[in-house]
Amino acid sequence: MIMTIGKIVRNGQITVPVQxxxxxxxxxxxxxxxxxxxxxxxxxxxSVIDQDQSYFHSEKWQKGIKASEEAVRQGKYSTYASAKSxxxxxxxD
Numbered sequence: 001m002i003m004t005i006g007k008i009v010r011n012g013q014i015t016v017p018v019q020x021x022x023x024x025x026x027x028x029x030x031x032x033x034x035x036x037x038x039x040x041x042x043x044x045x046x047s048v049i050d051q052d053q054s055y056f057h058s059e060k061w062q063k064g065i066k067a068s069e070e071a072v073r074q075g076k077y078s079t080y081a082s083a084k085s086x087x088x089x090x091x092x093d
Contacts, residue, residue: 016043 004017016026026032026045035042049057071077080086 002019002023004020006015006017008014016024021027024045031046031048033044033046035044055061078089080089
């Protein structure tokens, strides 16, 4: 556990010491979540996902991606000479 002391300045701003930023892999502009538990402040790095990209992070979509990646690793994929031949294959399914 890294023990450091910081200072809260104007408007409630806190500087996160460099050794903690390195350990948490956070940099300028990153987002963090603040929580409290038993009178302790908990700061957790978070990723913010644009709403129009949220489908990609759904459980169903991620399972599909993993299945596709596994199929490619096993050599179970097709190549196409043109978009027309790809479209024909998709429409035949």
